[in-house]
Amino acid sequence: MHRFATSAFAAVCLIVCSATAFAQAPVQRQVDGIIAKVDNNVILRSDLEFGYLQYLAQSKQQPSEDLKCQIFTSLLQDKLLLARAEIDSVTVESGMVNSQLDQRIQYLAGQVGGTERLEQYYNKSLKQLKDELRKTVREQLVMEKMQRTITEKVTVTPKEIKKYFNAIPKDSLPYFSTEVEIGQIVKFAEIGREQKQEARQKLEDLRKRILAGEDFAALARQYSQDPGSAQSGGELGFFKKKELVPEYEAAALRLEPGGISNVIESQYGFHIIQLIERRGQEFNTRHILIKPATATVDVAAAAEELLKVREMIQSDSLTFAQAAKEHSDEKDTKDNGGMLTSRATGTTYIPMDQVDPAIFFVIDTMQVGEVSEPVAFTTPDGKEASRIIYLKSKTRPHQANLTDDYQKIANAALAQKRSKAVNEWFKKNIGTVYIEIDPEYEDCGGLQQLM
Structure with missing residues (x-):
């Protein structure tokens, strides 16, 4: 493994062996069985085999028992993080889990050509995919939070940086291809009053048909614009309080089982909701979602607003970072000075061959320091923007x-x-939890160092 990697092996495995593995082609699982327990958390043989094969596929390394041992040790570290998080009452908000889950699904859909192809690829509905991925996403966020807690006070001095670099053999220094740092300020096209009214009226008409006796689920399959639930008759499955957007939850919880809501608006569009069942603190609903159409004139208005922002940047009234923070609608970049980051390294330096083609052709003729004129584009989740x-x-x-x-x-x-x-931290805390390991893996080298 290259010494100049920007993340530790454990961090790489955290991604490869858990959530990112979901994005890969299905792998044939081996005969299952528990090979380790850490308090209430278990590692299955299939977890190890799956993570091992996925890591080999992504890293292009040669198969070896030593590598498998490293992955097993990393999985054990993950379970220790989760066990200590439970002891220390470290949790993550459901809203954060849902946001990450939506981003993950959007990314996966983008990789295979849309949500319909994603469902075909896994032979499962988006709802089923989300249900399967939810626990993994939650655990990953908890582990990341625990690691941030452990490392939040760790810093490096210029002297340590120079010492680190000088310790790398000259013949092992990496060769970097052309890389760029790119920032963006995004404005989403606003939905006009006319488009909103059309969407609302369409749902009002559907609601009348349901109240007149037509089947809610059948109409959801035909008309709902929520690809994750339409094929299931609009059914979302059971959720706890605060796991759905507030407007939707409030309307749903006012209903009796079988009841139909009025038309309500959320960040996703307009809904009518039917409460199917309450079970303790959880509730199951189905809905029909209609999204207002986005008109070209709205994109033009967003571009006009960005032209004004561009003029302020060019006249030095605002830095690009300040402008991004104050004016960008893109949540993932606005607090990062508008800068895009590399998925591979997490830094702002992106190899040219990894730049989004739509951006590549814009920056190809630009000089360093320049800001482009507004460019229209469509976000991964289908929003029109500039x-x-x-x-x-x-x-x-x-x-x-x-x-x-x-x-x-x-x-x-x-x-x-x-x-x-x-x-x-692992060495200090490994004795604070119950650990049981299959004899086959007790002699793993990395594990011996931790124990």
């Missing part, structure tokens, strides 16, 4: 050095120091 793009930097192909790559080297040094802090 954006201005900022080319912050562009590096030529080169071998790693402290002058051009200081931030990358600093990130790598910090990742190494954080990894050591996490390992020390």
